Amino acid sequence: MMASSICALILDSTSEEALLYHPNFGRGNLISLSHLIMRSLAKCGQDMVPDDAEAEADLHEIVTSGYSRWADRFPHIKEAVER
Numbered sequence: 001m002m003a004s005s006i007c008a009l010i011l012d013s014t015s016e017e018a019l020l021y022h023p024n025f026g027r028g029n030l031i032s033l034s035h036l037i038m039r040s041l042a043k044c045g046q047d048m049v050p051d052d053a054e055a056e057a058d059l060h061e062i063v064t065s066g067y068s069r070w071a072d073r074f075p076h077i078k079e080a081v082e083r
Contacts, residue, residue: 001059004040007033008066015073034080037067041081 019025040063071078 001040001043001056001063004036005059005062005066007036008063008070011070011074012066015070016076030076031080034077037063037077038081041067 016030020027020030040060043060067077067081071081
C-alpha cells in the first residue's frame with residue numbers, strides 16, 4: 001500500500017501521455033502501475049492486523065483521493081480499474 005500511495009502522489013503531477021514519452025517508461029510499466037493501483041483500491045480492510053488498520057486506511061485514502069483527481073489523465077489505469 002505504501003508503494004501505491006507514493007505512486008498516487010507522483011501521478012498528481014503528471015499525465016499518462018507525459019510518462020509514455022519518457023524513454024525509461026513504457027506500456028509495460030503502465031500495465032504494472034495499473035495492477036498496483038487496482039490492488040490497492042480493492043485491498044482496503046482485507047487481512048489487516050488492528051494495529052495496522054489505521055495506517056493502511058490512511059494510505060488507502062491517499063490512493064483513492066489521488067485516483068479521483070488524476071484518473072481522467074490516465075485512461076489506461078482508469079479503464080483497468082473500472083473493468
